[in-house]
Amino acid sequence: MGPPEHLGSYRLLSSLGAGGFGAVYLALDPGGRTVAVKVLHPHVAADAVAIARLAREVETMRLVRGRHVAEVLDASLTGERPYIVTRYVQGRPLNAVLSADGPLAGDDLVRLARGLAEALESIHAAGVVHRDLKPANVIVSDGEPYVIDFGIACALESASVTASGAVVGTPGYLAPEVLEGRDAGPAADVFAWAATVAFAASGRQPYGTGPATAVAFRVVHREPDLSGTPSWLAPLLAECLRSDPALRPSATDLINRLDLTRPPGDRPGRRDADRPWAAAVTSEAASGSAAGTTSGAAPAVTPAGGHQGGHPGADAGDEAVTRAWRPGDPRRSVDDLRARHRRKLHRRWVAGSAVVVGLFAAAARDNLPEVSLLLLVLYGIGLLVDAGFGLAARSRERPALDAAGGVGAVAVWALLSSLFSTGTLLLAVGTVVIILLMLVFAS
Incomplete structure (x- = not known):
């Protein structure tokens, strides 16, 4: 048996899969920690325009920090095998979870929707657009979602990469403005968030299945099919799937709306009390003002009905209690x-x-x-x-x-x-x- 393959200072252990832009490997960094190394496909590596653009974007991508994103740790974009190194999250892609276990409901669905919204908030705060959010780019570990490959699709979109006529992204999750050739901003990620959450909630694609061209036509010209999604969530998804990107809420709005909208039977404050990283907010935030968050901190949580995260059974008139998130507060460090x-x-x-x-x-x-x-x-x-x-x-x-x-x-x-x-x-x-x-x- 030959020696293990190395790429730069990383030791490649096994293949994790492959996507449109490269193959992903489980690897060890020089300190012995597991990481994910994405090696770009040869036709992408040969595209000087795409590589130059990616090199400019990587430094920005490395600024993204969040509990629900697999951060970019390192990159080498020179030589015959350019690669990007990200945090390794041990889990299953969302589409595999849904295929094996069926649609999500109740608190599991809330955790997914809110976690993805938090990830988008972190990504957009750094000036990055994911551009290819979909179930295959969401890893679920211990019930929590983690977004991978953020910014790569947007950075690698160039003439030679798309010379075959392929669309950079996945029809059904691409916003109408992207399919029509317009610039994609954070609102395009919000559209993809809604399509992903709708699929997780119902087990059905909101724009159906079939040839990519047929799905893309429905995205641009038809209304989404949200049957099977919970009644408390469907209005928010419909708002995010609007054709006009200016009418869609932001990622921060999604977080606030999800905190104010709970599935029937979900006891107010239960999720937040069970999670030491969740932060309770004051009554001013409950009335609609959004609290700012620093990089790496969890966004504020506004439990519905005025109940505080630290007091699941408190009345609305009780004094608000604030619990700040601190590194080391996650359930298992x-x-x-x-x-x-x-x-x-x-x-x-x-x-x-x-x-x-x-x-x-x-x-x-x-x-x-x-x-x-x-x-x-x-x-x-x-x-x-x-x-x-x-x-x-x-x-x-x-x-x-x-x-x-x-x-x-x-x-x-x-x-x-x-x-x-x-x-x-x-x-x-x-x-x-x-x-x-x-x-x-x-x-």
């Missing part, structure tokens, strides 16, 4: 996830090693009793050292788990020695060795 992952790996290692050591010691008990005893002693010493590190790190779970592993190894040794013959145990040892070697080569 990166450090917490890493610590949980390390603990899980440690538990698996102790359990697996206890079984393997007990098996090997049992197989050697009759013919090589000294080796059998040595294996158990060495394993015990290793667990004692590991428990010492756990005590130094003030971990109570780690020493207890190591002690359980030592007892488990002795128990496996005694049990297998009494139940099975030496020949059977040696056969089991050989099987384990083969499996371990296969795992090593596979990794």
Whole structure:
């Protein structure tokens, strides 16, 4: 097996898929963190106009920061294989989620709609237009949406890239002004937001399916089909799907409107109380004024009916309570996830090693009793050292788990020695060795 492929300072691990502009790979950065590397297709890389435009836009794209966007971290647009590096979000594309689980409803739909609106607000605040928002460019992780590929479609639109006559974007999610050749602004993304949310809510494309030209014709000349979308959401979607971009709300307006419009039966303040990153707002914001947000902070949340996010059951007349969002407030920080992952790996290692050591010691008990005893002693010493590190790190779970592993190894040794013959145990040892070697080569 040859050495892993590298692209610049990034080690490519596996393919994540491919789109109209390039192939995406899971990769490791120099610090060992996972990232997504998008390598542009050769016909795009050969387009000097498109690459020059993308190079100008990348610096702006790197300014986009938001909880619901996969930020651009790095880019190299020179050489034969230009690429863009973004934050890696582990999850499934929205279209795959809908195909497997069906349309979204209730709080899940609200989380999607609001998360996408927050992403567009962050993107537009940096002066970027996504231009190709659609279910395939939305990654869903733990129920939260994350927008990928923002700004790339707009930056790569050039004569040679579209020489085949193809439209940069996806019909059904492209706004009428884009299909008619007019400039696309933030309002075009709002149109795509509505088409995406309508599809998520109903499982149906608002402009139907079929040839791209037929879908594009319906977008320009027909009204959207919003049947199947909830009654509380349909009016907002219809407003966003208007033909005149000047009549569509902004991304910030979408957030405020969604906060004031809740699905029937959704208890006011429930979503916000369950999310430590959500910020309650004062009564002035509830009356319609929009609070400004700084880059990287979550927009203000205005619970319907005057209820505050920190007090789900409060009356409308109660005093408003403000909770500011702070970095580290997300439900599960990166450090917490890493610590949980390390603990899980440690538990698996102790359990697996206890079984393997007990098996090997049992197989050697009759013919090589000294080796059998040595294996158990060495394993015990290793667990004692590991428990010492756990005590130094003030971990109570780690020493207890190591002690359980030592007892488990002795128990496996005694049990297998009494139940099975030496020949059977040696056969089991050989099987384990083969499996371990296969795992090593596979990794």
